[in-house]
Amino acid sequence: MSIISVSDLTHQYAVEGREKTLALSNVNLEIKKNEFVTLLGPSGCGKTTLMRAIGGLVSPTQGTITVNGKKVDGPNQDSAIVFQSFALMPWASVLQNVTFGLEMRGVGNKTEREHKAMAAIAQVGLKGFENKLPKELSGGMQQRVGLARALVVSTPVLLMDEPFGALDQQTRRYMQEELLRIWQEDQRTVVFVTHDMEEAIMLADKVVLMSARPGRIEEVIDVTFPRPRDPDAVERLPEFVELKEHLWRRLRQAHELNAA
Numbered sequence: 001m002s003i004i005s006v007s008d009l010t011h012q013y014a015v016e017g018r019e020k021t022l023a024l025s026n027v028n029l030e031i032k033k034n035e036f037v038t039l040l041g042p043s044g045c046g047k048t049t050l051m052r053a054i055g056g057l058v059s060p061t062q063g064t065i066t067v068n069g070k071k072v073d074g075p076n077q078d079s080a081i082v083f084q085s086f087a088l089m090p091w092a093s094v095l096q097n098v099t100f101g102l103e104m105r106g107v108g109n110k111t112e113r114e115h116k117a118m119a120a121i122a123q124v125g126l127k128g129f130e131n132k133l134p135k136e137l138s139g140g141m142q143q144r145v146g147l148a149r150a151l152v153v154s155t156p157v158l159l160m161d162e163p164f165g166a167l168d169q170q171t172r173r174y175m176q177e178e179l180l181r182i183w184q185e186d187q188r189t190v191v192f193v194t195h196d197m198e199e200a201i202m203l204a205d206k207v208v209l210m211s212a213r214p215g216r217i218e219e220v221i222d223v224t225f226p227r228p229r230d231p232d233a234v235e236r237l238p239e240f241v242e243l244k245e246h247l248w249r250r251l252r253q254a255h256e257l258n259a260a
């Protein structure tokens, strides 16, 4: 049974005075409860648009999306988003940044909100940093705050838009491991946008490969490496290398078709 169901989704951006951009064309996708799905595809193929549409931040031109049995028609209680740019309030402490989403959703009283926020802050390994401002934290720590802010609202679906794209390689690897640990502990459905093939394979139960713009689903690949996964060990498996070569070939074809 799918928790996310995307049917015949098409989206065209129309900016006044500019040529229209067909970002997605006839996308169909089913995602099961607690699945970890990565969306991979060439730059500009519509990954972010698809993820935002699932989160209700983009109203598609055509087609329907249901999340948790409800038709999506705007931001809702079923999904939370982690952005690449962290999107933290610079003047607010870690604790205030994390409680903000709860406040916006009208959850509990101040004490209850702070209690929940402290648990999420601990879950992402930031206990002791709750009174710091974002600028006092490293990029990896700021993204942990972004993650805590999304986790605290306890939505069944977590949408992540290249959340580790701005981090250095080492921090990125560490955050991937942390995310897998949290997801393993606290099962929920994750849709994770990336253009990094290794990241897409490492994290996923399913890699959804999209074509160049207008984005369509090219292929859905099941990734069956056992969990919990140790990224360093997985990377050395011949199956991992084969899968990476396969994705690389497909992405290159998409790029060449696009350039032709």
Ligand SMILES: Nc1ncnc2c1ncn2[C@@H]1O[C@H](COP(=O)(O)OP(=O)(O)OP(=O)(O)O)[C@@H](O)[C@H]1O
Pocket (backbone or CB within 6 Å): 013, 014, 015, 021, 022, 023, 041, 042, 043, 044, 045, 046, 047, 048, 049, 050, 195, 213
């Ligand atoms: N708000 C917008 N207004 C107009 N066009 C947009 C808007 N957002 C995205 N687009 C266009 O829609 C297409 C898909 O963009 P989108 O950001 O979804 O792709 P993406 O696959 O996430 O890209 P990347 O990997 O480079 O982040 C692109 O051509 C982009 O220029």
